[in-house]
Amino acid sequence: MFAHPHCPCTQASIGELNRLLTRCQGPVAVHVLFIQPKGTSLDWTETSLRKSAEAIPGIDVQLDPDGAEAHRFGAESSGYLALYNPEGKLLFCGGITAARGHAGDNAGENVVVTLLNGQNAELKHTAVFGCSLFNQCAAPSK
16 A cells, blocks of 8 residues: 555555455565655654554555655555465456545545455456645545
């Protein structure tokens, strides 16, 4: 998963990631990469959102300097998740929330769980409801 450390919407995505991992039957390697734009300090990335991700057992949380990995994987929005099989084939990409900052059952989460449990799924992509990874992040307007 790719995340912006200041995106209020992504708290729901981190929560859903934690929830879906409890529904998986086997081991899975999970990486959450937080964007660190050029010119920002390490302190800028040390947010409650990053701490939430780090609190999930077994998750590897790293920084993505200048979004190099996000660009490489085509991630544009915070909360973008890409799921690959052990051979490196992309199985799913997109979001795991139903709306901006909304936790709860949703198609993306269900597809990821289905795939991680060794079953087939027809859905391969869902929309991502998070702030831009590469622009100033702000709370969603109401």
